[in-house]
Amino acid sequence: MFWEYRNDTGRIERFLLRKDFPIFVIELNINTMHELSIAIHIADIIENEAIQAQAEKVTKVELEIGSMSGVEPAALELAVPEAFRGTMMEKAELVYHYIPASAVCQSCCHEFDPTWHFSICPHCNSSDTYFLRGKELNIKSFDIIKS
Numbered sequence: 001m002f003w004e005y006r007n008d009t010g011r012i013e014r015f016l017l018r019k020d021f022p023i024f025v026i027e028l029n030i031n032t033m034h035e036l037s038i039a040i041h042i043a044d045i046i047e048n049e050a051i052q053a054q055a056e057k058v059t060k061v062e063l064e065i066g067s068m069s070g071v072e073p074a075a076l077e078l079a080v081p082e083a084f085r086g087t088m089m090e091k092a093e094l095v096y097h098y099i100p101a102s103a104v105c106q107s108c109c110h111e112f113d114p115t116w117h118f119s120i121c122p123h124c125n126s127s128d129t130y131f132l133r134g135k136e137l138n139i140k141s142f143d144i145i146k147s
């Protein structure tokens with residue numbers, strides 16, 4: 001079952017209504033960090049780029065998702081095909097690269113797996129740490145067929 005909504009730009013946003021995935025019925029703000037808004041945003045970016053490249057269709061999309069990106073993998077993998085439905089990405093092969101988080105301590109240079117967004121160095125207990133990776137949400141690449 002779907003619920004459709006025409007946004008300010010005239011684009012129809014389509015929402016899959018499920019008991020276990022109810023958040024997007026209420027919240028339509030594209031900046032909100034939930035997976036369907038993110039997926040629609042990804043679809044817009046790829047579609048714009050593909051149109052500029054005179055693509056007829058997009059055959060493959062690769063996404064990079066950090067474990068600390070705030071995106072739930074299962075929800076994203078449900079949302080992306082929904083967001084791509086009716087676009088030139090509809091039949092694209094979807095590849096998700098999940099990237100484990102890694103942080104480094106500025107005090108002792110120890111590299112470690114962070115357990116939370118604000119990480120303490122397990123070696124020297126310093127809070128002066130930063131993420132090397134794990135917060136990314138990238139469109140790694142997409143393949144097109146030109147018209």
Ligand SMILES: [Zn+2]
Nearest residue numbers: 105108121124
């Ligand atoms: Zn340290």
